[in-house]
Amino acid sequence: MTDFAYLIPLFPLIAFAVNLFFGHRLGSFSGWISVLTSVASSAIALPAAWVVAQGGQYSHEWLWLTLGNYDLNFGYLLDPLSATLLFVVTVIGTLIQVYSIGYMHGEKYYHRFFAYVSLFMAAMLTLVIANNYVQYFMAWEVMGLCSYLLIGFYFHKDSAANASRKAFLTTRVGDVGLFLGIMTLFVTGGTLSFVDLPNAVETGAPLLWLAAPLIFCGTVGKSAQFPLHVWLPDAMEGPTPVSALIHAATMVAAGVYLVARSFVLFTSFPMVMPWVMGIGTLTAFMAAYIALTATDIKKVLAFSTISQLGYMVTAMGLGGMTAGTFHLMTHAFFKALLFLGAGSVIHGAHEQDIRQLGGLFSKMKHTGATFVIASLAIAGVPPLSGFWSKDEILLEAYQEGHFVVYGVLLLTAFMTAFYMFRLVFMTFFGKARNPEIHAHESPALMTVPLWCLAIGAIFVGIPGSPFMDNWFQTFLTGEHHAAAIDWMVMGSSIAAGVLGIGLAAVLYLAKPQWPVAIANTFRPLYLLSVNQFWIDDIYSVLILNPFQAFGEFLFGFDRLVIDGLVNSSATAMQKMSKIQLWIDRNIVDGLVNLTGRGTVIGGDILKLFQTGSTQFYLLITCVSVLAFLSVELTSGFQELPLLREELYGISSFILDNIFPARWGGHNPFAP
16 A cells, blocks of 8 residues: 555545535535545555554655756655554544534535545645655645635634634744745755755754754644744634644644654754743643633633643653654544534534533533543543653653653643533533523434544553553654653642542532632633733734734825825826817817818819810910010010010910901010
8 A cells, every 4th residue: 555655645635626616516425525535545544554553664756846956856755653644634534524524514615615625635644645845835835725715614704704814824924934944954954855854964064953943933833832823713713623623633733743754853953942842831831721711612622722732842842752743643533522522512502602501411412421531531531542642741851851841731731631621511511501502412423423533532542551562652763662650740640630620520510609709819810811811912012003003004105195196197197188189189180170271272272273174274374464464564574574575475376366356466565
């Protein structure tokens, strides 16, 4: 199957084309086309991943274009890291698409939804198996496009349209840094290939270190790390399966995968790693703290996703690439399950404000049971998957001597358990708060994927546990790592989870009046969480409002000055044109017309003399002669002696031929 790896992203791409052009005619079958092509990709990807798990690395490439003396090859790379992501994306992606058939039933743009999802699957799978940064970046940007389209799927709602625009622009900020990092790596290291990256690092080229923080900018944007995390909560405006697929399980994890893929670059420049660790730790704590007071079921999970991504990034900054990738895999299962469970609640109760919910477990047993399993997994309760992967990160921080980071992550684990079971208790247990909500269980198309993901949330962490001799770590690194249990770390982790769950039970089951009293007592801390550290407000004051004001200034300048000058010039030209039109009509055309009219009049006059009659011409000649004669007689023929001779000859001819009878023989013109 490794020889056919290039087909893995091709099948979803075909589904995208079919649904885009013919989906409106296929009806509900368009969803099954996406599912079937995803299954086809899985049929190649999973055996290929299994082959890689047996040991080995497989790649193939072909020439795409030549950049100077450098040949840029496109191809695929199958190694333990890409095999892990292939397993995650194909399995979870297929289950979410099956779920979507039931969830999106009856939607107006049903086929368009599955076209976008298939395009996303094609891009994500291309990114996973890409063997170079350019191919990776192209797939990365297509995923960003799909995110924009799916967040704004309900584009008729202003909130969805604004959220899609916010997500697109915010992540583009990080993508600019990623692009500059790739270019820096190419210019200084002379390569764009993942395989050749170790050789480029060994050259020790000047400014090569700059590529690492620039590439990390892409991770900050795509994986919603501080300070570019603000787009992910608003992205919940999209359909819930989108939140599960793109904004929890796969796409947002692509930023963590980018660091893992570039790990040799990051570890070669130790001064970069503390920044990675610091941003991840801050993001993990901050997002968990905000989730403590969130009331929208999807917003709670959104901030939880940001926090868990912070865990992964922290692990990368600590040098624990295996721990970060392990948590990426387990988190994909239980967070996809949580989002699909939230979608099932919204589908069955038509409400997503947890303050309006309550007592749903008796009406939605499948949804409730699977949601509790996922919550136990993310809370780090053993032996579920989240316990093993979270403990790997805590152990990494403790063993590396970063005790402050360890303490912050442990506190974050406590908050995670608390806010997740606050969500569980307020949604599925206790009394129904709104009697108008008549919830019902979701159809099998939605509940079967929930149970499949629940099985993954329980068991997918076992390969990385000490009981399996850290098989996952050996698989990723190719080196055997002896299993070791730090009972202090494990005990503190379990205690944090249990205490968080217990406190949530007290506040939201036993003493539901206490949360309001606590919020009033610790008002500043409560407002800090509710207002999300005022980060969006700070951005509005420092960035959005100034740019908006500057834009309005430019608009006014353009309207009053630029357009004013243009309009004034146009008005002046219009008036000048009117003057020119008057001159043209009355003077130029007047002279031309006068000349023509004079010619016509002159012609009419000349017509009177050009009759073609010989007698008329002789008459004219006679009259002319008589006229000359009268002039000569008046002047006494003194001034025109030559003319007199001519007249004499002409008059003699006329008198002799025309008036011979009356001619007396005496010519007055005789000399």
